[in-house]
Amino acid sequence: MKQFFKMFFASLLAMIVAGVVMVVIFIAIIAGLVSKTVSSEKEKKVMTASVLKIELDRTMHEQGETNSFSMFSNDEPYNAGLYDVVKSIKKAATDDNIKGIFIKLDGTANGWATLQQLRQALTEFKSSKKFIYAYGENIPQKAYYVASVADSVYLNPVGSMEVKGLVSQLTFFKNALSKLEVQPEIYYAGKFKSATEPFRADKISDANRVQITALQNGIWAEFLNAAAQHAGTDTASIHALATNGSIQFPADALKSKLVDGLLYWDEVEDRMRSKMGLKADEKINYVSLDEYNDKSVVDGKSEDGRIAVLFAEGDIVDGSKEDDYQIASEDFVKTIRSLRKNDKVKAVVMRVNSPGGSALASEVMLRELQLLRQKKPLIVSMGDVAASGGYYISCQADSIFAMPNTITGSIGVFSMLFSIEGLMKNKLGVNFDEVKNAPYADFPTMSRNLTANEAQRMQNGVDTIYHIFKSRVAAGRHISEADVDSIAQGRVWTGKDALAIHLIDAYGNLDRAIQSAAAKAKLSSYKVVTYPEPVDKLEKLFRRVSRANASTALTKQMIENELGEDYQWYKEFKSLRKMNGKTMMAMPTKLSFE
Known part of the structure; x- marks a missing residue:
């Protein structure tokens, strides 16, 4: 009887949860249809004197995704992908309502090639003579790679910034598997094929170390070029900052000309207002990439x-x-x-x-x-x-x-x-134990x-x-x-x-x-x-x-x-x-x- 009630209440709970989920899905479908109808009838207009805002902490997939649940939240009905982002930056260059771009700097999960394409689009945007400002309380290396294209990069006076080189850390499970008495059977072709290395070794192989080093050097060279261009110096000088651990405090970043000022957020906004010809108490109209996305194909x-x-x-x-x-x-x-x-x-x-x-x-x-x-x-x-x-x-x-x-x-x-x-x-x-009628049956x-x-x-x-x-x-x-x-x-x-x-x-x-x-x-x-x-x-x-x-x-x-x-x-x-x-x-x- 105890087992019966256990099964009964478990099944009842599953049915209740399923019912709730189906109701939410049904409402979301209706919301999605309404949202599409409204958006098709009335296109969102960008206010005059707006600033396109790019937040680096968002993950940019190749393709955007729609969000039928947006009616129940403050989210946009469409989350722009990298393809959309590049198109939007290109469109902003000729949009009279967009006066400039603001880049909010933070940690980013995006890959180096994604950031390189974003940086390239921003570089092309600069030909419009509109401003690009970047600001962060903490500026990781990958974020600075993008920020270096900006006219001005600002860091919080008590924030932090990274220029320290690249690291690639791998995790190895061979000894753990050995303690568990799990035997990995591994077969591979190619001396650099390192996908199985975490299960057959306890450290990086010589061949894998060679290829990882080469990859790091290639990416690091791109970073050095970007940073040196912004700082008005050579790549050797930027590399020396990393090897010597010279960037410990915001003042170090300012002294090395990696950033253009140590400001608080309100001071950064004051500079943007001045650039746009706004009064001190006027609000800046920020437009997110999701809002601005040009879905025209x-x-x-x-x-x-x-x-x-x-x-x-x-x-x-x-x-x-x-x-x-x-x-x-x-x-x-x-x-x-x-x-x-x-x-x-x-x-x-x-x-x-x-x-x-x-x-x-x-x-x-x-x-x-x-x-x-x-x-x-x-x-x-x-x-x-x-x-x-x-x-x-x-x-x-x-x-x-x-x-x-x-x-x-x-x-x-x-x-x-x-x-x-x-x-x-x-x-x-x-x-x-088993019974088989041919050697390879199992x-x-x-x-x-x-x-x-x-x-x-x-x-x-x-x-x-x-x-x-x-x-x-x-x-x-x-x-x-x-x-x-x-x-x-x-x-x-x-x-x-x-x-x-x-x-x-x-x-x-x-x-x-x-x-x-x-x-x-x-x-x-x-x-x-x-x-x-x-x-x-x-x-x-x-x-x-x-x-x-x-x-x-x-x-x-x-x-x-x-x-x-x-x-x-x-x-x-x-x-x-x-x-x-x-x-x-x-x-x-x-x-x-x-």
Whole structure:
């Protein structure tokens, strides 16, 4: 009876939670429809003497997302992505109502290539002769990289600023697995292929240290150039500030001319008012990127044809999308096919921001991209990362554009299994036994260590896929497999190095890639359309509820909210189970340059 009531009340709770969720979803749908109707009938106007506000602590995904829940909060109905942000800055340069740009400096989770594109857009904005001011109470290095383009950078008098160099820290689990008696079975091709290193070693290998050092040097060089340009000095002097730890206090930053003043926020606003010709008590009209976002997709007045921008952001996975910002082969292939069959679309620009993932999913998508390219031009634009599987799906495009800070390459393959035989037997007292009618009936398995013959089969599979990877790159980049092998081996490159070794064709942001696509398709005027449809927060909730019951979906959301930035670790550990025994083309986890 006790068990019955336990089950009854658990089921009742789940039904109540599900009911509440469905009511919220229904209301959100109605709110979304009303919001769209209102926004379509009345376009929000920007007030005169406004300032476009850019907050660096917001994460800029490649594509924006709609928010059907905005009616219940102060949020905007559309959250601008990087594509929207760049367009908005470009539009602001010619908008008489926008008098300048203010950059709020703070910690940022955005990648170096994203920040480089943002900085490039701001540099072009300066030709309008409008002001750019930047201010922060604390200014991290990545934020200062963007801020250095400003006319004036201000720091709080008791704030802090970083100029200290870059660090990339990796976490190793080999000894922890050993204590748990979990045996990792690891197979890889490419001496630089370091994705499995945290599970097979207890420190950074010599080869991995070489490539991380090269990546750091490339990104650091870009930072030094930006900082030196603002400070009116040379890169050696900025580098000396970092190596000597010279920037401890705000006064040090001012003395080194990295900032233009030590001011409080009200004093910064006074300077902006003076620049705009406002009175001391007049309010400054700040316009956020989400508010200002220009969702117009038209470039040119006539419609000779359309250029489709296909966003590919996130891990590459098999089947259908299960999480936000994934490139799922089944869903992605449907979109590629629809673009191939759409006669109005004359060219496709694929915007790739992915560390890779499933080798099979990468091959399935590359095949569809090959078929698309037989009918119309295919141009690739790379974001922060387009490596391993991300490079695989890019390598056979007509042209590839990337930023100097883009992380790309990583032409290598690996596969992993984790044997839990020792953990279960020696730690938990659990044994496995089985009956099979063929030697490989249970292969691959986590319940025991692999035999030497099984291990060789795993390595053979990895080597075969690695050879296919190199052959795809050789065919797409028109170089020999021997030359590909010399720059492959799983090594990761910056966009700057990738240009020198012919992994990309030129530097350029998404706009540059669109221009290339137009030229390739011989279009003098065109409309730009984006695929897939922007992600909606309501869609995210639907996806989570559809995969599990309502209580499970809400539990997952609570875990995500509680862990914050550390939620990424939770996701990565979950992904280990999904990649168990699969052949992967993926970057090392959590490789960052802070």
